[in-house]
Amino acid sequence: MMKTFKIGLLGLGTVGGGTVRILQETRDEIERRIGHRIEIELIAVRDLQRARLVDTDGIHLTDDPFAVVNHPDIDIVVELMGGTTLAKELLLRAIENGKQIVTANKALLAEQGNVLFALAEKNQVNIRYEAAVAGGIPIIKVLREGLAANQIEWLAGIINGTGNYILTEMAKPEADFAQVLKTAQALGYAEADPTFDVEGIDAAHKLTILASIAFGIELQFDKVYTEGITRVTAEDMEFARLFDYKIKHLGFAGRTSDGFSLRVHPALVKKEVLIANVDGVMNAVMVKGNHVGPTMYYGPGAGAGPTASSVVADIIDVIRAATQEPTERVPALGFQANRLTQAPVEPIDAIESAYYLRCYVQDHAGVLAQISGAFADLGINIEQLHQVPNAEKPQDATLVIFTEKVSERKINQALVALQALTAVDSMIQRIRIADLG
Amino acid sequence: MMKTFKIGLLGLGTVGGGTVRILQETRDEIERRIGHRIEIELIAVRDLQRARLVDTDGIHLTDDPFAVVNHPDIDIVVELMGGTTLAKELLLRAIENGKQIVTANKALLAEQGNVLFALAEKNQVNIRYEAAVAGGIPIIKVLREGLAANQIEWLAGIINGTGNYILTEMAKPEADFAQVLKTAQALGYAEADPTFDVEGIDAAHKLTILASIAFGIELQFDKVYTEGITRVTAEDMEFARLFDYKIKHLGFAGRTSDGFSLRVHPALVKKEVLIANVDGVMNAVMVKGNHVGPTMYYGPGAGAGPTASSVVADIIDVIRAATQEPTERVPALGFQANRLTQAPVEPIDAIESAYYLRCYVQDHAGVLAQISGAFADLGINIEQLHQVPNAEKPQDATLVIFTEKVSERKINQALVALQALTAVDSMIQRIRIADLG
The missing domain is CATH 3.40.50.720 (NAD(P)-binding Rossmann-like Domain)
Structure with a gap:
């Protein structure tokens, strides 16, 4: 009736x-x-x-x-x-x-x-x-009901359209952050004060919710590690492209050995992974379930x-x-409310990841040996190391390093050691490489 | 309790x-x-x-x-x-x-x-x-519940993993259908008798179901137009690539002026559309709702x-x-069962589409004029026409035509007219171009 x-x-x-x-x-x-x-x-x-x-x-x-x-x-x-x-x-x-x-x-x-x-x-x-x-994408229903037969292993999402628009534009030749942000504001894709979006706070709110329904844990916004996109440079974009990656601002929630990792930060994603091709203001969430395997949900993340x-x-x-x-x-x-898991959300330095590092180094004999020695001392394996001429500072070379998977604690030690070397002429840029296999 | x-x-x-x-x-x-x-x-x-x-x-x-x-x-x-x-x-x-x-x-x-x-x-x-x-993708729940606020305009899916594996492999240099099928069978991706998959019957079953829950119409498997992938050649793959398309085996359900169109056939998809990048045995379904806009759901389409x-x-x-x-x-x-729509599923020649056409033609003066004249007579606009040397038949040229959107009835008339020309030396290949904007 x-x-x-x-x-x-x-x-x-x-x-x-x-x-x-x-x-x-x-x-x-x-x-x-x-x-x-x-x-x-x-x-x-x-x-x-x-x-x-x-x-x-x-x-x-x-x-x-x-x-x-x-x-x-x-x-x-x-x-x-x-x-x-x-x-x-x-x-x-x-x-x-x-x-x-x-x-x-x-x-x-x-x-x-x-x-x-x-x-x-x-x-x-x-x-x-x-x-x-994620606006129009029925991701909450998918996680709470559609994938209910699975233990969710991890999820990774492009869950802020403003940030994704900016990174998409920055991947084009000769774009830089400030200029792209201005265009985004003119188009209505970014607020006059863009902090909430570009610093990842909005994405961290959404990730908090996604993680809770994926794993059955309480909402713990204050435990989400949050890093914005403001320090990603056109140079990083270019190196990413050169080595077949895209840089995306990802919200990631996964299991660690003792609990969970909840984090929002820029990440290099191999370009053959479907989510690397989600461009502009669109959103997408990958979810890996133990039975279903990898899945992805894509659509507009905002708008009336x-x-x-x-x-x-x-x-x-x-x-x-x-x-x-x-x-x-x-x-x-x-x-069920009385069956939530109590395992902790771990601090960011408990994670393991591969890393992209970029810095300017003095271009003379022995520098490479010194740097690779610093990694070797800490037992960090380098997967690729590239030294290229530095157009802006001709006396320097630009060094790009891709590490193998290592604990964030170790990479932090390495960064401290490297940063202390007199041959290192810039702040070392560090971007995590997403493992979405 | x-x-x-x-x-x-x-x-x-x-x-x-x-x-x-x-x-x-x-x-x-x-x-x-x-x-x-x-x-x-x-x-x-x-x-x-x-x-x-x-x-x-x-x-x-x-x-x-x-x-x-x-x-x-x-x-x-x-x-x-x-x-x-x-x-x-x-x-x-x-x-x-x-x-x-x-x-x-x-x-x-x-x-x-x-x-x-x-x-x-x-x-x-x-x-x-x-x-x-679509196996592990919760697409039924998405359509019946997640997008329930929308009138669904159309959906398009890669809903047969075997077919998608074959087309993905055929897009690689020097592959051909028979050889790829053999590999697929060896890997367990294709049955000994692959008819059900490569002729689109399995996809038509799935499309029938998707269309019914998208539009609220009875299941009408016998009305689904079904065309397999066995006639797609390595040459078509190469031309598609050259003009920035991928060829995918799509199930498509959309609204026509008087009813609905339900069809399974190979289609050229612009490579910047996300679904064009869904490769191997993976499945994906795009759904366009009148309020949500374009969305997509991706995951493994088969397996235990x-x-x-x-x-x-x-x-x-x-x-x-x-x-x-x-x-x-x-x-x-x-x-609600008593509120299903009675509007008809229309025959394939009621659709409108842009088309890719390929044939071999005698390589002498006047042939192009004759062919473009045949299109002009029917009021069909050609968007691109390319004539390239034919490696296999040096006396012929290969002609590739992309038409603008036109009714399938008209394109059929054009094919009859062209096929009758003595200058046309082969069967004319015709593949529809998907409009997923």
Whole structure:
């Protein structure tokens, strides 16, 4: 029998507007799918007088967000306002009021998700958040349900479109970071203050969520090692290309011998790996399961349409789950709340990786021997070493080294030793090489 | 409260063995997810005496498959035996007995799915079939749930690993079809009789299923236009490469002005489109939704581990849905059974496409004018035309033509007209150019 489910929306910005538009434009197709009707009962906006890009005829607007979470007729509260203070307070209230929750707020979940999920568990309410990671790609559903038969070994994602756009442009001849960033800002791909994207904070929020549902661990945003892309140079791009790599800003979550590694940093990826070919503002997440092997999910990571596509898919899921015993619904993190793993997230120097190193060295006899000696002393194997003329500093040579896999602790020791050599004339650039085999 | 769900397995071949192995090896991780236990109660095998590759200690085996579908304690029947006759009879019986169904049988679903789904609907039983298409990629879940907010515009997939392996190898210098097929057979990637794969029948089965859940239409395997890869030559591969294309065997489902187009055929794909870089035995499906835009899903399309990963994910879904009202579960084809679209699947000549054409022509004055005249007469625009020396027939030239988008009816008229010219010295090769923008 057809029922009508009532939505309360918090926020009517880009994604909020997209959500209203999908529910209007795709009403018939959605009804064909679920056999029920979805109606927006009330939307909380910041300024009631502001002009809207979407048609809100017949929808009540309010500037009191608590009116939404306290509204007795609303079944599902959809939070698209962003921020971590008021949004948290509103969602806690909505959960206590027994509302089902859909949110796109990655910062809130990554930083406060444990509290929200615990209260939701207690109140037998589900929180769905497909739109919080990788926009239109249904990666949360894939991890929580589609690959549920697997122990996830690792995942690696291009999960920030701004960063990927910048690195894609920087891979073109004669581009440099500052100039590319300016273009990205002009095109609307980067914010006026781009810190959040280029320093990897946004990606770290998303990685926190992905890691938790991949491994069944608590959300631990503060444990994510985060390194931005601002120090990647055109020269690094050129060397990467020369040796058949692309440089991508990856979020990586994997198992270590004693726990887990969660990290966001630039990485060299062999160009024949599919994810190396994900360019521009597009996102992609590779997931390696112990049974399924390597898989990848690709699509737009931002924008009104893609993000709202995930929001509405969550609304549909919530409606379908309405008659299900709450204990049988897919748990917030994909695992039963009392069965999360307690193994620690390890510090970055506990990882093993191969490394790309680049520096300028004085171009005279004995320097190479000195440098390779420093690696040999630490038992670090060099896979490739290339010395090329340095166009900018003719008295120097540029040295590019690819190491074999070694512990980050060791490579740090090597960097200290090398940096102390008088023959080394620059800061040593160090970029990790991703192992996505 | 922890419950135990009992599985009855039909078939213990590659995928059946993989399913048993996952349920053994990943027992703890699965229990952490669902909070319940899964036990295999009974497995029907063809020959009780045969040695097994998996440990079946503590599991009952029978050579009477009806004992499985009639077993009173079994909750979920998992059909992995293949075939369309006995498997159909068994599943109909299982449905009548109220068992939930999981199957990997694409041929059965594509050819008999409408009957099975109707009986399942009547008996309020769910049929899940993630493993039937693209092995370990959760593409069924993505289409039925993850992209449920979208009207799907089109999808295009590399959904047969054998064919993709062959085309990948043929793209290498000096390879030809017969020789590559032999290697594929030696490696176990192709059957002794490869017809099913290289003629596109297997892909057509999978495409039938994908199209139904993308658009909400009945399964119509007999309406799928199916063309194999046996006539793609090394010469075509070389020309494709020269003009920055790859040739892939694509399953394509899209909307036409009056209905739908369902087709499997070789296609030229621009090499910068991500799916063009999906090589070897890997599968991938691109899906374009009206709100999300272009997305892609990539992974292993066959093999014990990947396919069983999907089988077990389905079992988990069925268990989670056990307390849900049957009418609220995700419907078999993703849309309410009484809301399927009746618009027709149109014949292949109703499509529009750009085309790659190749033929040998007599190398004398006036020939080019004659040929381009034939296109002009029909109002077909040529985008590129290249005449190159023909190494094998020095008196001829090889002509390669890329047309603009035109109706297949018109291109067929053009081919008839051209083929009748005395200057045309060979059959004209025609390969469609995929438009995946």
